[in-house]
Amino acid sequence: MFALELKNISKTFGSFKANDGISLSVKCGEVHAILGENGAGKSTLMKIIFGLYQPDIGGEIFLKGQKVTISNPRFAIKNGIGMVHQHFMLVRPFSILQNIILGVEPRKWFGIVDYKAARKQVNELSKTYNFNIEPDRIVETISVGMQQKVEIIKTLYRNAELIILDEPTASLTPQEVLDFYRIVENLKRLGKTIIIITHKLHEIKEIADRCTIIRKGQFIETVDVSSTSEEELAAKMVGRIVDLKVSKSNANPGEIIFSVKDLCVLNDKLFLKVNHFNLDLRRGEILGLAGIDGNGQRELVEALSGLRKIKSGSIKLNNREISNLTPRQIYESKLAMIPEDRQRRGLVLDFQVKDNFVLQRIEKSPFSHYGFIITREIEKFADTMMERFDIRPRNIELNARNLSGGNQQKIILAREIANNPDVLIAFQPTRGLDVGAIEYIHQELIKLRDQGKAILLISYELDEVINLSDRIAVIIDGAVSANLSEETLATHKNIKEHIGLFMAGGKA
Ligand SMILES: Nc1ncnc2c1ncn2[C@@H]1O[C@H](COP(=O)(O)OP(=O)(O)OP(=O)(O)O)[C@@H](O)[C@H]1O
Numbered sequence: 226m227f228a229l230e231l232k233n234i235s236k237t238f239g240s241f242k243a244n245d246g247i248s249l250s251v252k253c254g255e256v257h258a259i260l261g262e263n264g265a266g267k268s269t270l271m272k273i274i275f276g277l278y279q280p281d282i283g284g285e286i287f288l289k290g291q292k293v294t295i296s297n298p299r300f301a302i303k304n305g306i307g308m309v310h311q312h313f314m315l316v317r318p319f320s321i322l323q324n325i326i327l328g329v330e331p332r333k334w335f336g337i338v339d340y341k342a343a344r345k346q347v348n349e350l351s352k353t354y355n356f357n358i359e360p361d362r363i364v365e366t367i368s369v370g371m372q373q374k375v376e377i378i379k380t381l382y383r384n385a386e387l388i389i390l391d392e393p394t395a396s397l398t399p400q401e402v403l404d405f406y407r408i409v410e411n412l413k414r415l416g417k418t419i420i421i422i423t424h425k426l427h428e429i430k431e432i433a434d435r436c437t438i439i440r441k442g443q444f445i446e447t448v449d450v451s452s453t454s455e456e457e458l459a460a461k462m463v464g465r466i467v468d469l470k471v472s473k474s475n476a477n478p479g480e481i482i483f484s485v486k487d488l489c490v491l492n493d494k495l496f497l498k499v500n501h502f503n504l505d506l507r508r509g510e511i512l513g514l515a516g517i518d519g520n521g522q523r524e525l526v527e528a529l530s531g532l533r534k535i536k537s538g539s540i541k542l543n544n545r546e547i548s549n550l551t552p553r554q555i556y557e558s559k560l561a562m563i564p565e566d567r568q569r570r571g572l573v574l575d576f577q578v579k580d581n582f583v584l585q586r587i588e589k590s591p592f593s594h595y596g597f598i599i600t601r602e603i604e605k606f607a608d609t610m611m612e613r614f615d616i617r618p619r620n621i622e623l624n625a626r627n628l629s630g631g632n633q634q635k636i637i638l639a640r641e642i643a644n645n646p647d648v649l650i651a652f653q654p655t656r657g658l659d660v661g662a663i664e665y666i667h668q669e670l671i672k673l674r675d676q677g678k679a680i681l682l683i684s685y686e687l688d689e690v691i692n693l694s695d696r697i698a699v700i701i702d703g704a705v706s707a708n709l710s711e712e713t714l715a716t717h718k719n720i721k722e723h724i725g726l727f728m729a730g731g732k733a
């Protein structure tokens with residue numbers, strides 16, 4: 226029996242076909258992965274299933290064999306469909322409990338919300354699924370992994386039988402990902418059907434039963450996961466063989482260009498999050514900073530880019546002290562930055578794509594002349610970038626909000642790389658990108674390195690750090706706890722486990 230069947234689903238935005246005659250079936254109780262490049266139309270298709278978009282005329286949807294018209298999310302929820310979106314939809318100043326029951330609050334007399342009943346039910350769900358949530362915590366203060374769980378409980382609280390997860394692990398730490406796998410196993414054991422979008426091929430192998438591949442809005446194939454390899458999946462998705470390993474020559478480091486000495490930085494609650502941090506970065510090298518989320522990476526990056534005042538220490542770029550300068554002054558000293566949170570720090574979502582390309586430079590030549598904005602130049606630049614970084618669709622007039630997650634990320638990468646920085650700080654640069662795009666971005670970063678630029682790569686993905694870096698430093702509790710040379714990286718047999726140990730608190 227199929228939990229869900231889609232027949233000939235299309236969705237057109239203007240003249241652009243985001244979904245083009247897609248048909249697929251999801252079996253009851255299976256974990257069904259959806260794989261496709263950035264912009265292939267995955268989120269759009271999921272939004273149709275959840276009633277956020279209507280398909281074009283001619284498409285049909287069946288739930289357990291019954292033909293339905295999912296006219297809005299309310300209908301979807303009523304019929305047992307739940308969705309966790311690619312970018313979370315929680316109300317940040319509300320508590321976990323308030324978020325979970327939002328819109329379906331149990332009521333007592335006179336319509337007063339019955340928090341006691343709600344808390345009881347939420348606690349039971351939390352226990353059944355091993356979630357360990359604290360219902361009264363404010364969402365703003367909890368980790369992304371916890372927010373993920375809240376989103377999932379939210380669907381369970383509404384009795385979802387079919388749960389759609391749009392890139393659930395894109396921003397989880399490796400530990401949180403393991404938790405997440407267990408949650409999926411649990412959901413499956415308790416009879417739920419799951420559709421999951423992910424760009425991580427090993428994850429599909431790990432948790433999915435079947436996988437449907439979509440390319441440029443079209444259905445390509447549904448495969449049994451157990452009888453296919455990661456390489457095959459990648460090739461089917463992109464339509465060519467993808468190099469899953471980074472190939473790069475040895476680094477050729479020059480003089481020190483960026484130097485951080487004894488840096489101390491406080492977080493908002495005045496905890497010392499960066500604690501006598503030291504680092505030297507040379508021209509022509511990629512230095513990877515490995516570490517578990519929450520060890521001061523965020524505060525470090527904010528201090529380096531001028532978003533957070535430092536407590537003590539120094540940050541020198543080209544021998545000039547840049548600590549406590551404004552973000553603009555730092556940017557103009559040729560330090561570029563790929564921020565962790567693309568939607569809140571990287572883009573202005575309600576600006577057009579073309580304007581997002583020149584956010585920091587719009588008043589500079591050639592984009593402005595005597596105070597007048599030269600739209601022609603901005604458009605020319607934007608068009609070139611769209612082509613070079615294969616950002617889809619090639620429409621610079623769209624608002625950034627209407628681009629797929631991965632394509633939003635590519636705009637930031639393109640903008641920062643094109644600014645020709647001396648130092649690039651790349652915080653989770655390939656989050657949410659498909660394997661083909663990751664391959665491309667990695668090559669671009671290596672190219673930048675080979676032009677004598679210095680790159681500081683900060684990532685929770687140990688694989689990415691190991692693959693891309695020439696040297697690696699490990700950060701724990703706001704300080705560097707280990708340094709691994711290029712030679713160690715090249716010769717150590719179990720480098721991943723070795724670094725993993727340092728990350729978990731082992732001493733060098
Ligand atoms: N509201 C909209 N208006 C115009 N175009 C849109 C709109 N929503 C989506 N699109 C376009 O449809 C295409 C598919 O987008 P979608 O978000 O479904 O991609 P995706 O497969 O989820 O990609 P990613 O892996 O990057 O998240 C994209 O090219 C996007 O720009």
Ligand SMILES: [Mg+2]
Pocket residue numbers: 267268269311391629630
């Ligand atoms: Mg998407």
